[in-house]
Amino acid sequence: MQTTAQTQLIGQHSLIDRVQSLIRRVAVTDATVLILGESGTGKELAARSVHSASRRADRPFIPVNCGAIPADLLESDMFGHEKGAFTGAVGARAGMFQLANGGTIFLDEIAEMSPVLQVKLLRVLQDREVRPVGSDRAFKVDVRVVAATNKDLGLQVERGLFREDLFYRLEVIPITLPPLRERRSDIPLLVKYFLDRHNQKRGDFHVSITEEAMVHLWEYDWPGNVRELENLLERLVILSEDGLVRVENLPPSIRSFISEKKIPRPVLTEDGLDLTNAVEEFENHLIEEALRRTKGNKQAAARLLGIKRTTLVAKLRRRRTGVPATGGARAELT
Numbered sequence: 001m002q003t004t005a006q007t008q009l010i011g012q013h014s015l016i017d018r019v020q021s022l023i024r025r026v027a028v029t030d031a032t033v034l035i036l037g038e039s040g041t042g043k044e045l046a047a048r049s050v051h052s053a054s055r056r057a058d059r060p061f062i063p064v065n066c067g068a069i070p071a072d073l074l075e076s077d078m079f080g081h082e083k084g085a086f087t088g089a090v091g092a093r094a095g096m097f098q099l100a101n102g103g104t105i106f107l108d109e110i111a112e113m114s115p116v117l118q119v120k121l122l123r124v125l126q127d128r129e130v131r132p133v134g135s136d137r138a139f140k141v142d143v144r145v146v147a148a149t150n151k152d153l154g155l156q157v158e159r160g161l162f163r164e165d166l167f168y169r170l171e172v173i174p175i176t177l178p179p180l181r182e183r184r185s186d187i188p189l190l191v192k193y194f195l196d197r198h199n200q201k202r203g204d205f206h207v208s209i210t211e212e213a214m215v216h217l218w219e220y221d222w223p224g225n226v227r228e229l230e231n232l233l234e235r236l237v238i239l240s241e242d243g244l245v246r247v248e249n250l251p252p253s254i255r256s257f258i259s260e261k262k263i264p265r266p267v268l269t270e271d272g273l274d275l276t277n278a279v280e281e282f283e284n285h286l287i288e289e290a291l292r293r294t295k296g297n298k299q300a301a302a303r304l305l306g307i308k309r310t311t312l313v314a315k316l317r318r319r320r321t322g323v324p325a326t327g328g329a330r331a332e333l334t
């Protein structure tokens with residue numbers, strides 16, 4: 001069991017401020033909440049935050065992963081079942097809704113819920129009572145529902161994959177968590193927070209990060225959002241030998257993302273531009289990047305660039321013999 005689960009969303013960006021203030025306002029009500037956002041943006045954390053700021057805080061918070069439980073088991077998992085309701089149901093069993101009574105149920109990956117269960121959930125939300133599988137009796141339950149998905153639920157509705165009436169029932173209060181790349185100014189704060197947390201686990205050993213590495217983390221796009229950042233920092237703390245995280249310690253995926261991002265895009269200004277130079281500079285950057293990725297292997301670099309090895313060699317030779325390779329775009333040929 002998790003002890004004193006942290007439920008605070010770290011961040012000072014106005015987008016997170018807005019989420020935090022929504023959470024505070026909704027927490028004091030019993031309204032159904034729908035949490036949206038890309039993977040790893042903190043949807044479950046936000047759900048726990050709603051629960052722990054509510055009058056239900058000392059009652060259970062029950063997460064149900066609608067995507068991970070097979071459709072035919074999910075109904076009895078959610079609503080319970082009677083003895084003999086189906087083969088293998090040797091005794092009666094309470095469902096998650098009963099377990100969450102007085103507290104909060106967190107229906108994660110709600111978009112994955114089967115159409116049959118969507119109807120049943122709609123009924124529960126309307127009547128605030130559940131009927132266990134195989135029972136003809138319904139029980140009143142006092143449960144706040146928080147649902148989450150990383151899918152565009154509105155689009156699922158349009159495509160006929162999700163019930164419109166259930167969507168509106170769930171979407172009473174929508175809370176959208178921003179992707180990390182839209183609140184980059186929170187990255188140093190999060191880095192410090194996760195470093196501190198993981199440093200604590202290493203006792204006296206303290207790991208910090210160089211300015212340059214921090215800039216890389218700032219500029220990276222974080223497709224896996226806060227979870228990706230958290231996992232990376234945990235790994236860096238565990239693997240650090242001298243207590244300092246440098247650019248070299250960052251994964252190749254981040255380093256190559258940054259070097260690709262640095263490839264300047266030629267801009268056509270009022271004064272025009274030198275097309276030959278601009279094209280050559282662009283080409284040089286790509287050649288450099290291909291050689292770096294392939295550790296100087298010209299055959300592999302040429303394949304990456306979709307050209308023949310001989311063509312690449314000719315281009316490199318031309319650059320070394322002083323034909324203008326502008327703007328400091330020199331390839332590392334080691």
Ligand SMILES: Nc1ncnc2c1ncn2[C@@H]1O[C@H](COP(=O)(O)OP(=O)(O)OP(=O)(O)O)[C@@H](O)[C@H]1O
Binds near residue numbers: 011046226
């Ligand atoms: N703002 C934040 N402050 C601190 N920790 C955060 C924040 N956002 C996310 N985390 C941490 O990142 C990890 C991922 O968060 P969470 O599981 O809530 O994301 P999610 O949106 O539910 O992801 P998925 O869609 O993949 O299920 C967790 O360990 C969580 O504690």
Ligand SMILES: [Mg+2]
Binds near residue numbers: 044
């Ligand atoms: Mg989640």
